Each structure stands twice: as C-alpha cells, then as structure tokens.
Amino acid sequence: MDISARADYAVRALLVLAEDADGDVAHPADELARRAGVPAKFLEAILGDLRRAGFVTSRRGSRGGYLLARDPHDVTLGSVLRTVDGPLAEVRGQRPHETHYDGAAQHLATVWVAARAALRDILDETTLADVLAGDLPAHVRALAEPPEAWQSR
Amino acid sequence: MDISARADYAVRALLVLAEDADGDVAHPADELARRAGVPAKFLEAILGDLRRAGFVTSRRGSRGGYLLARDPHDVTLGSVLRTVDGPLAEVRGQRPHETHYDGAAQHLATVWVAARAALRDILDETTLADVLAGDLPAHVRALAEPPEAWQSR
DNA sequence: TATATTTCCTAGTTGTCCACTAGGTTTTAT
DNA sequence: ATAAAACCTAGTGGACAACTAGGAAATATA
Structure with a gap:
C-alpha cells in the first residue's frame, strides 16, 4: 500500500474543507495549502482532479475558491484514494481478481483478493467525518489499538 | 497495495521450489523461470535478493541451482514481499506510524496504521505451504469468499 | 583435465511515473 | 478598472521499474 503525496494531500485538503463546511464561503487553494501544509501549486492541480470527480465545486474570480460538494459523512477515504491514485490494489498492473x-x-x-478486501474494509468504511471527529469505525479502531500495530516490521 | 512484478515473481518462484522441496536437487534459475512463467534473467536477479535474505541457498556450477532454505510453513508472503519490495505500507515514503x-x-x-494492520493480518499469516496446499487461513478465506470481493470498484 | 553448466556481478536501457514549478489566460467580485 | 482567484499547458528533474547483456568465477561430470 503506497499512499502517494497526491493522495495524502487530497485527503488533508478535503479534511480542511470539511472542517469549515458551514456556509457558503469558498476557500482558495492558497489558503487550503497553507492550512493543510502542502505545496500550493501542486494542490491546485489535485483540486482540479477532485473537482472533475465531484468531490468539490469551485468558484472562479475574486472571492472564489473551493467548496466541499458532498456531505463529509458520505465521502470515504477509499473513494478519494481511487480518484487520485487509481485502484486500491494492483498486482503487476492488473486488478487482483484478474x-x-x-x-x-x-x-x-x-x-x-483477500488483501484487497481487507483494505476495502478499512478505507471504504472510513469517512471524512469519521476522521475529522476522531470517531473511527469500531473495527478500524480495533486494528489500530494494539501497540504492535504502531511498530515496524 | 502495489504488488510489483518482482514480488509476484519471487513468490511464484518460491512456490515452485516449495513444490519440489523433497530432496537435495538444486533447481537452476532457467528451470524455475520456465516453470513459474517469468523472465529468466530477471528472476536470476530476484533469486539473488532471496538468497541474501536467507530464503534460498544456491549452488554454483554444473548441477547447481537454488534450494528452499526454510520450511514452507515458516515462510510468510509478507516476509517475501518486504525483502523484495520494501515495507508493506508507506505514506509519502514514510512508514504509517511515523x-x-x-x-x-x-x-x-x-x-x-489500521490499514497496514489489516494487510499484515493477511500477508503475515499466509505461508507458502498454505498457498501451495490451497488451504488458506480461515480469516483469509472468509475475506475472499464473498463474490463482491472479486469485483472491481 | 577439459567441458558444459550454472551462479554471480556489474552495468546498462528504456520507459514511466512522481512531485513539483512556471507562467500565462479566463473569470468574477468589488 | 483592478485585484483575486481558478484554470490550463507545459515543462523538469529525479527516481524507480522491468528488464537485458555479457562476462568472471565455481563446480560436477565425462
């Protein structure tokens, strides 16, 4: 499992947007980049992908910026990773089941296939809202709880 | 999760070796390549890695070749993937817990960290012997059993 | 002891992707 | 009119992936 910088940045930017999902204020790429701690110009490109995939909407011009297009409860990390990085799992460039x-x-x-299913169980069940609230699904928390999960192998 | 060609080939070659883990006969790289269906010269390089990591031993010269150095029951897929591909999981080049x-x-x-733990639960619990016998651990079989595990998303 | 076999080692090669950056064009609120 | 922003095209430099080539050293066997 290689989470690329693209994917990591995408999730972090969306989390910042989800944090301020209150009103009608659009958040410019610069602001998001600053608050998420990621390179601004690069994030701009990533936000383009997220827009084309329907995760965010954008407004051009002054007072423009980006807005979350969906309820944070409905955006899974898996769906974000797939749009930005492609399939969750590949074996020599092929899908596991192929x-x-x-x-x-x-x-x-x-x-x-089992390994991919295990990944899906985590990433397709965890939403932006879950991460934001720090209230992860029970089985996710269970996996990350034992201290050895936080150690190298 | 990107299983590289290297990793895939490594596992397949080891499985062929495990199949014939009977006696004292060494299997040349060409033979393994043919039987596993992988490029010969490339496999040679991979077998070098596997030797340095202690998975196989080698004999040079005529009647030489490679032998499995460990009991197939003790070789997990995870350990093979790590020696050939590096860490199971990385986020922007860092280990998940870092x-x-x-x-x-x-x-x-x-x-x-939870995602990595889920992967470990599969790959560090499945051995060459398991795969060879088609007798996978119960929780692995359970994950791969539902038909939707075999579908794209 | 000559020969064929096989590992072992170094060095390419070719292509692709990743992580970014630069700089301009269009849109739009004020 | 102006400034702020998205948007678009094009790069760049480096790393890595998936191989291939070719020779040097080792070793069983005829």
Whole structure:
C-alpha cells in the first residue's frame, strides 16, 4: 500500500474543507495549502482532479475558491484514494481478481483478493467525518489499538 | 497495495521450489523461470535478493541451482514481499506510524496504521505451504469468499 | 583435465511515473 | 478598472521499474 503525496494531500485538503463546511464561503487553494501544509501549486492541480470527480465545486474570480460538494459523512477515504491514485490494489498492473495463476501458484489470486478486501474494509468504511471527529469505525479502531500495530516490521 | 512484478515473481518462484522441496536437487534459475512463467534473467536477479535474505541457498556450477532454505510453513508472503519490495505500507515514503498530522487531519495516522494492520493480518499469516496446499487461513478465506470481493470498484 | 553448466556481478536501457514549478489566460467580485 | 482567484499547458528533474547483456568465477561430470 503506497499512499502517494497526491493522495495524502487530497485527503488533508478535503479534511480542511470539511472542517469549515458551514456556509457558503469558498476557500482558495492558497489558503487550503497553507492550512493543510502542502505545496500550493501542486494542490491546485489535485483540486482540479477532485473537482472533475465531484468531490468539490469551485468558484472562479475574486472571492472564489473551493467548496466541499458532498456531505463529509458520505465521502470515504477509499473513494478519494481511487480518484487520485487509481485502484486500491494492483498486482503487476492488473486488478487482483484478474490475475491468473496455474500450477503451484494456483491459489495466489485468492490471497491478493483477500488483501484487497481487507483494505476495502478499512478505507471504504472510513469517512471524512469519521476522521475529522476522531470517531473511527469500531473495527478500524480495533486494528489500530494494539501497540504492535504502531511498530515496524 | 502495489504488488510489483518482482514480488509476484519471487513468490511464484518460491512456490515452485516449495513444490519440489523433497530432496537435495538444486533447481537452476532457467528451470524455475520456465516453470513459474517469468523472465529468466530477471528472476536470476530476484533469486539473488532471496538468497541474501536467507530464503534460498544456491549452488554454483554444473548441477547447481537454488534450494528452499526454510520450511514452507515458516515462510510468510509478507516476509517475501518486504525483502523484495520494501515495507508493506508507506505514506509519502514514510512508514504509517511515523506520519504526523495536526489540525483537521490529526486522526489520519490511525487510519493508515489500521490499514497496514489489516494487510499484515493477511500477508503475515499466509505461508507458502498454505498457498501451495490451497488451504488458506480461515480469516483469509472468509475475506475472499464473498463474490463482491472479486469485483472491481 | 577439459567441458558444459550454472551462479554471480556489474552495468546498462528504456520507459514511466512522481512531485513539483512556471507562467500565462479566463473569470468574477468589488 | 483592478485585484483575486481558478484554470490550463507545459515543462523538469529525479527516481524507480522491468528488464537485458555479457562476462568472471565455481563446480560436477565425462
């Protein structure tokens, strides 16, 4: 699992937007970049992707900027990662379920599919609102709770 | 989760070796390449990594080749992937537990750590012997069982 | 002991993607 | 009219991925 800078920045910018999802005020890319701590020009490009994918809307010109287009409760991290980074899981550039093995490796595809399913269980169940509130789904919290989850291997 | 060609090939070659883990016969890289269906010269390089990491031993010269150095029951897919591809999970080049966020993204690290833990639960629990026998751990099978696990998103 | 076999090592090559930056054009509130 | 912003095109530099080529050293066997 390689979360790219793009993906990380996308999520962080959306979280900042979700934080201020109150009114009708648009947030310029510069402001978001400053508050999320990411490179401004790069974020501008990422916000373009997020707009085309329907996560944010934009207003041009003075007083312009970006607004969250959806309820933070309905935006999963998985959906963000997919639009910015492509599929959650790939094996040699193929989707896990499209891999085909024979002989000794026959059952390998099952493992890859299981690994992807495990990822989906986390990323497609966790929303912007969850992260913002620090109130993660129970099974997510359970996985991150044991101290060894926070150690290297 | 991006399983590289290197990693995929490494696992497949090890599975072939595990299949024939009977006697004292060494298997040349060419043979493994043919039987696993991977490029020979490339596999040679990968086998070098696997040797240095202690997964296989090698014999040079005529009648030489590679032998599995460990019991297939003790070789997890996770350990293979790590030696060949590096850490299972990274966020912008950092380990998940080393990421540091503040403000709206404060709890993001917890999600990344949970995602990695989910991956570990699969990949560090599944061994070469499991895959070879098609007898995967119960929770792995459970994850791969539902039909939607085999579909795109 | 000559020979074929095989690992081992160094060094490419080609292409792709990643993380950004630069600079201009269009839109729009004030 | 002006300033603020999104938007768009084009780069750039570096890293890495997936290989390939070719030779040097080791070793069983005829």
